[in-house]
Each structure stands twice: as structure tokens, then as C-alpha cells.
Amino acid sequence: MTIHQRTITLPPHPRGFHLITRIIQNQMPELSTIQAGLAHIHILHTSASLTLNENADPDVRQDMETIFNHLVPENSRDYIHTMEGSDDMPAHAKASILGSSVTLPITQGRFALGTWQGIYLCEHRNRGGSRSLVITLFGN
Amino acid sequence: MTIHQRTITLPPHPRGFHLITRIIQNQMPELSTIQAGLAHIHILHTSASLTLNENADPDVRQDMETIFNHLVPENSRDYIHTMEGSDDMPAHAKASILGSSVTLPITQGRFALGTWQGIYLCEHRNRGGSRSLVITLFGN
Amino acid sequence: MTIHQRTITLPPHPRGFHLITRIIQNQMPELSTIQAGLAHIHILHTSASLTLNENADPDVRQDMETIFNHLVPENSRDYIHTMEGSDDMPAHAKASILGSSVTLPITQGRFALGTWQGIYLCEHRNRGGSRSLVITLFGN
Numbered sequence: 223m224t225i226h227q228r229t230i231t232l233p234p235h236p237r238g239f240h241l242i243t244r245i246i247q248n249q250m251p252e253l254s255t256i257q258a259g260l261a262h263i264h265i266l267h268t269s270a271s272l273t274l275n276e277n278a279d280p281d282v283r284q285d286m287e288t289i290f291n292h293l294v295p296e297n298s299r300d301y302i303h304t305m306e307g308s309d310d311m312p313a314h315a316k317a318s319i320l321g322s323s324v325t326l327p328i329t330q331g332r333f334a335l336g337t338w339q340g341i342y343l344c345e346h347r348n349r350g351g352s353r354s355l356v357i358t359l360f361g362n
Numbered sequence: 363m364t365i366h367q368r369t370i371t372l373p374p375h376p377r378g379f380h381l382i383t384r385i386i387q388n389q390m391p392e393l394s395t396i397q398a399g400l401a402h403i404h405i406l407h408t409s410a411s412l413t414l415n416e417n418a419d420p421d422v423r424q425d426m427e428t429i430f431n432h433l434v435p436e437n438s439r440d441y442i443h444t445m446e447g448s449d450d451m452p453a454h455a456k457a458s459i460l461g462s463s464v465t466l467p468i469t470q471g472r473f474a475l476g477t478w479q480g481i482y483l484c485e486h487r488n489r490g491g492s493r494s495l496v497i498t499l500f501g502n
Numbered sequence: 503m504t505i506h507q508r509t510i511t512l513p514p515h516p517r518g519f520h521l522i523t524r525i526i527q528n529q530m531p532e533l534s535t536i537q538a539g540l541a542h543i544h545i546l547h548t549s550a551s552l553t554l555n556e557n558a559d560p561d562v563r564q565d566m567e568t569i570f571n572h573l574v575p576e577n578s579r580d581y582i583h584t585m586e587g588s589d590d591m592p593a594h595a596k597a598s599i600l601g602s603s604v605t606l607p608i609t610q611g612r613f614a615l616g617t618w619q620g621i622y623l624c625e626h627r628n629r630g631g632s633r634s635l636v637i638t639l640f641g642n
Contacts, residue, residue, distance in 0.1 A: 476546030
């Protein structure tokens, strides 16, 4: 079994949910050499996250932002970690709800995703800046 | 290290949380050959999800449905992705909150789950239809 | 590719979010032998969970507890699984929202975590008792 690991950096994205499947694929040419395996994509931050969701209608990505803002509202009087801005503590909570990594099957040299599945970068800060990912592919 | 990968299809399940541990085990006879490894189970859809939770009292699975319906209510006026039915956008959000895959340890030919842990199929649509899973086992 | 797997037991922690990165590292001396790989850390319980989040300001961990208690309130009249105490059903839901495992990259003998990322034990019961984890490291 072989393993390929690389760190990539994404340019700043606005707060919200963004489709990054193609960026990941293009950065990992070794993907085509794996017949059966797994891909692990990990974000090195605690106020942004990764998930899989619908890759077609951009309205889904906008509603995801709406729903997560309802789930974890800003400016609660109960928060004590407020020094880094009103968007910071909700960003940490959203990051743990969604998760810091996704693991995908690899089949015949490609990500084995469903027809409608894409990889999302979830940027929870108003100005999150660049985000780094560690991508690990392994298999036969 | 060896790797075994297979796609299986689950028949339609009603909206809610369903225990599928035995179905997965029965579809993967190679499990018994792995002394130490991992199993990755991935759902190829964006309105259903997988998680681990209590395998005994069915009331837990019913309360999970109640809790997730409270977390992401239907018919919010804030949603713009409404064409596919009132259960669709909440289903996408629930799928990302719970996740598209679970990864479990394999020890001495079995899933190394806790006494009370089982694998749940979480069907978030009213009529989700068949659901396909890619199961990947690897280890020594 | 080599694989190392071990079960460890954490002593009882109070309800809340606790940083356990060093405990995990200290229990897995084989980590230093892996140049590129992954670590999978799995909790064998359904009312506690694991996540990655901020490792510096303890206020973040306190606010996480506040936020998750808002997300899944206790004592809802809608719950039917109530026999094991008012904290039990919310604990199951929080465990599935956060997840039973985390997977991290390993690079040059260390967990490849971001500067601010740490591993959290999320104890959702008032008196959860000891918690067991299965840790699996693999790579070259």
C-alpha cells in the first residue's frame, strides 16, 4: 500500500460554504494511481471546517450558512471568549459540529463520491484569511 | 496491509434513525481476516448520513429524530432552496451535522465498537429511496 | 505500511470539554516512527465524544459546553428516553453531533495539527466515569 501526503494552502474565502472538490483533485495527481483506497483531507484551523454536501445548486450553500448562523448565534451574553470578535466563538463551535476533516473512498483512480456530493470549505470567520489543508491519500 | 472495498445498496428506510451494524458486518466477510485495522463506511448521498450511537433502546433512535427536527426546523422563511420539498434543505444540513461517513477500528476480525455502540443510517428525507454505501476495510 | 493499535482508558472527567492531546501522544510512542500516515482515535461510548478545537484559551472549552447545552437542552417534554437521567438523551445527541472519532494526519513522527488545534474529550454526562479509547496509527 502506498501513501501520498501534501499540504496545500487555499486563498482567503468569504464567510460561507464553498465547493473545493476540483481544487483538491488538481493538487493530488497521485489520485489516478490508486485503485482502491481512502483520501483524508484535514484543515489545520479551528474556526473553519470541511464537510461533504450538495454540489449543484448554490442556494444550498447559502442556506447552509443561514442554518448554521441560527444554530450558533453570535453575541450571546453567555459567551466568555469574546476578545477575538463576535464571530470567533461561534466559529469554533461550528467547526466542531461540522468537523476538521473528511475521509472519502478512492475507487479506480477517482474520489468515489455520490453524483451530488462535493467537498465544502466552511469558512466561519468574517475574515478567515488563507487556510491550509493536509491531504493524505493511500491505497493500492 | 490489505484493503477490501465494496459498494452495497440499502433498501428504502423511513425517515429516522436505523441500526445497520449487522447488515454491514454481513456484507463484509473479509472483516474476519483483519487483526488490526480500520473500517470506513461512506454514504453516497447528501440528504442521509451515518453516525454511531446507542444500539439498545429504540427510544434513543426516536428521540434522535425529535432532536434533529428541533435543531433544523422545516419551512423556515429564510430558506431559498425549497424546490425539492420542505424536508430537503433540512436534510442537507442534518447530513453535514452528522457526517457522510464513520470510521471504526477493527480488532481481531471484528469491529471494535463499545458495548452500546451501533452504526446508524440516518434517513433525513420523507421518501429517501435506496441508499448506497462504499465500505472500505484495511489492515493486517 | 505498518499499523499500531492500542486501547487506553481515561480517568473520569467532569462534564465539559477537556484537552487530551498530550495524553494521547504519550500513550503512543510508535508515533515517532511514522513519516507519513494517519492517526484514528475512537471513543467506545455513546454519551461522550471527541473533536478538535482551540488548545489555548480555556474559555473556549467553557463556551463550547454552554453552546452545546443550548443546542440540545435537557428536560424537553418531547424526549421519551428519560430513564437514565435528564443528561442522558442530550448526551447521546451531542455525541453524534460531535462524533465518536477524530482522524489526524501524521507527518515526520508527529500529529500534523494546526498551531491552535488540540484533541478534546467531550464528556456529556454529569458522571460519565472512565472512558476507553482505541487508538490506531498507520503509515510509512
